[in-house]
Amino acid sequence: MEYTVLFFTHSGSIKFDRKCKKKNIQCELMPVPRSLSSNCSVSAKIDCNDIDSLIDDEIEKIFLTQNNYNKLIYEAE
Numbered sequence: 001m002e003y004t005v006l007f008f009t010h011s012g013s014i015k016f017d018r019k020c021k022k023k024n025i026q027c028e029l030m031p032v033p034r035s036l037s038s039n040c041s042v043s044a045k046i047d048c049n050d051i052d053s054l055i056d057d058e059i060e061k062i063f064l065t066q067n068n069y070n071k072l073i074y075e076a077e
Contacts, residue, residue: 012058
C-alpha cells in the first residue's frame with residue numbers, strides 16, 4: 001500500500017528515511033503535495049504493508065494514497 005507521511009520537522013523526515021532504509025522499505029522524501037497541509041515542507045512517499053510499525057513522535061499525519069486520492073488514516077494528538 002502507498003502512503004504519504006507528513007512530519008512536524010525536517011529532522012523528523014530525515015530520521016524517518018533512515019528508519020525505512022534500515023527496514024528495507026523504499027522511502028522517497030519530497031515536497032508536501034499542495035492538497036495536504038504540513039508544519040514542515042517535507043513529506044515521504046512509502047510503499048509498505050505495516051505502516052503501524054513506523055509511527056513515532058516525529059510524524060504529524062499519514063495518508064493512504066490510492067488513485068490520486070489521499071485518505072487520512074493517522075493524525076498525531
